[in-house]
Amino acid sequence: MEHTSYIEISKSAYSNNIRFIKSQIGENVTISSVIKGNAYGHGIENTVKIAESVGIRHFSAFSTDEAIRVQKSSTKNSQVMIMGMVDNENLPYLIENEISFYVFEMDRLEAAVQKSKELGKKAMIHIEVETGFHRTGYEWDEKEMLLESLKENSNHLQLCGLCTHYAGAESVANYVRIQNQIKRYHEFKNWFNDNEIHFDRYHTACSAASFSYPETIMDMVRIGIAQYGFWPSQETYMFKFKQLAPNKKNPLKRLISWKSSIMSLKKIKIGDFIGYGNSYMAARDMTIAQVPVGYCHGFGRSLSNLGKVLIHGKTLSVVGNVTMNSISVDVTDLKNVKKGDEVVIIGRQKRNEITVASFGESTQQVNYELLTRLPNDIPRKIVT
Ligand SMILES: *Cc1c(COP(=O)(O)O)cnc(C)c1O
Numbered sequence: 001m002e003h004t005s006y007i008e009i010s011k012s013a014y015s016n017n018i019r020f021i022k023s024q025i026g027e028n029v030t031i032s033s034v035i036k037g038n039a040y041g042h043g044i045e046n047t048v049k050i051a052e053s054v055g056i057r058h059f060s061a062f063s064t065d066e067a068i069r070v071q072k073s074s075t076k077n078s079q080v081m082i083m084g085m086v087d088n089e090n091l092p093y094l095i096e097n098e099i100s101f102y103v104f105e106m107d108r109l110e111a112a113v114q115k116s117k118e119l120g121k122k123a124m125i126h127i128e129v130e131t132g133f134h135r136t137g138y139e140w141d142e143k144e145m146l147l148e149s150l151k152e153n154s155n156h157l158q159l160c161g162l163c164t165h166y167a168g169a170e171s172v173a174n175y176v177r178i179q180n181q182i183k184r185y186h187e188f189k190n191w192f193n194d195n196e197i198h199f200d201r202y203h204t205a206c207s208a209a210s211f212s213y214p215e216t217i218m219d220m221v222r223i224g225i226a227q228y229g230f231w232p233s234q235e236t237y238m239f240k241f242k243q244l245a246p247n248k249k250n251p252l253k254r255l256i257s258w259k260s261s262i263m264s265l266k267k268i269k270i271g272d273f274i275g276y277g278n279s280y281m282a283a284r285d286m287t288i289a290q291v292p293v294g295y296c297h298g299f300g301r302s303l304s305n306l307g308k309v310l311i312h313g314k315t316l317s318v319v320g321n322v323t324m325n326s327i328s329v330d331v332t333d334l335k336n337v338k339k340g341d342e343v344v345i346i347g348r349q350k351r352n353e354i355t356v357a358s359f360g361e362s363t364q365q366v367n368y369e370l371l372t373r374l375p376n377d378i379p380r381k382i383v384t
Contacts (some may be wrong), residue, residue: 004292004325005260007380009046013253015054015226020251025217030201032081034224035070036062041258041371042228043380045073045129050382051227052076060222064090067099071112079127081160083222084136091115091123100124100160104136107270109149116156126161127199129188131181133167143188146205147195163187164201165217170208170233178209182216212239229254230356230367254356255369257347258378261340262289262311265328274328280305286319288331291343292323298374299345303327307359309343314352 003296009363021031033056034040039047048059048070057076060238061067062084070080085332086094086113094101103109103125112123116330127146130137138146150157164185185204192198201219207218229252231237244251265286266288274288275281291309295301299322307318307327312334346354360370 001261002262003377003379004257005297005378007042007374007378008257008259008347008383009042009050009380010253010255010257010383011050011053012384013255014050014227014231016251016253017229017255017366018051018054018056021210021221021223021226025214025221025348028357029217030058030220031056031227032058032060032149032203032220033227034060034206035333036060036066036083036224037372038066038367038376039375040224040228040368044069046382048078049075050138051262052078058220059200060224064094064099068095071097071099073342080190088115092119095119095121095123098124099186100158101127102126102128102136104130104138106130106142106149109146111193113149113156122156122158122159123222124158126163127159127161128165129185131164131184131188132177133165137164140169140184140188143191143216147197150197156354159197159199161201161203161220162192163203164188166204166206166209168208169206170210170236172235172239174378176214182213190334208234208236224369226252228256230243235250238329243328254347256356258345259347260293260343260345262331262343263292264336264339265331266290273320275323280320284332286330287334287337288319289310289329289331289341290299290326290336291329293345294323294327294328296375298325298326298370299380301361309345309356310347310349310352310354311337311341311343313352315352315354 033051035044035047038044057078059070059078060081060083064086067080067082069232080099091111092115116123128137130139165381166178166181170177203218203219205216207223210221225232229332268282268286269290270282270284272282295300301322304321308315309329318327320328346356346359356367
């Protein structure tokens with residue numbers, strides 16, 4: 001193995017998750033698979049492949065580079081949508097290749113119209129409206145100007161969607177804010193419809209909104225974290241929990257496992273310090289395994305003396321500081337431990353499991369952040 005660790009992506013877990021999501025949103029709603037952040041660390045190419053194999057035909061990227069990767073790896077001519085960054089200089093490429101993109105300001109709209117005219121081909125756009133997230137989106141008092149421009153340029157624009165994003169649908173603390181957003185979205189929608197502007201799709205819901213606010217499920221949902229087998233928050237899970245059948249209390253399955261192996265072993269004496277500084281002193285004679293995964297690989301320094309890994313099916317502690325390229329693990333209590341033995345950083349080994357959440361909890365990182373910080377150059381492979 002050239003690399004120090006590798007990541008496995010489970011196809012059967014993915015198809016299980018899509019089945020569950022469909023059972024929640026209904027069969028006729030389009031699922032857009034959100035693949036920003038290198039598909040939440042899973043790898044865009046892998047995710048497109050397994051998603052298309054279970055019938056997903058719509059993907060959401062944040063930026064042009066990601067959208068291009070989706071299109072290059074797609075074998076089913078799936079639709080690709082960009083929800084965030086587009087440089088005006090990339091507009092001709094997007095229009096030519098029928099990649100749709102969010103428009104949330106006049107500058108981008110005018111540029112899209114302009115390029116569409118030059119190319120003689122419609123730009124495929126989604127109008128994002130401001131409902132209370134306060135990141136991007138047309139303001140309520142820009143709607144007349146927007147309407148006028150959409151009408152005037154209707155030959156150059158395909159109105160693929162009217163969309164917005166909710167500010168924290170995963171927490172009940174945001175309930176009032178979300179309700180106000182839903183209301184404002186409908187005001188926009190009705191206003192456009194009253195003025196004879198119709199969109200191909202109306203889409204607002206992410207994973208948490210789809211689970212906790214079913215009224216936000218419209219023609220399409222944009223599903224990120226749930227397809228990868230994680231609840232947007234503990235709260236979203238609790239909310240759903242009581243509705244789940246007794247034998248199906250755990251309907252989302254993690255796709256990702258992260259594995260390495262023991263690089264070397266060393267015996268140390270009671271009183272010896274391990275690694276940099278003096279954060280760990282051996283309280284007995286010990287055997288220490290070096291595992292070639294460090295903070296440069298996404299195993300955070302904050303897991304020094306806190307992290308856990310699995311070896312021989314046992315949960316073992318990281319001792320001393322996490323270094324750039326390796327960690328030290330206390331294997332004193334294992335029998336017949338040897339160089340090359342498998343080390344599980346995230347995933348299952350025999351009867352024990354380290355979940356992404358438990359890996360993250362000791363450092364306050366949320367699933368989203370931890371996953372997307374897994375470096376691109378760790379090899380990912382699809383397993384069944
Ligand atoms: C990231 C994102 C989503 C998906 O969110 P999840 O919580 O991962 O389901 C949906 N819509 C937009 C605009 C996003 O940025």
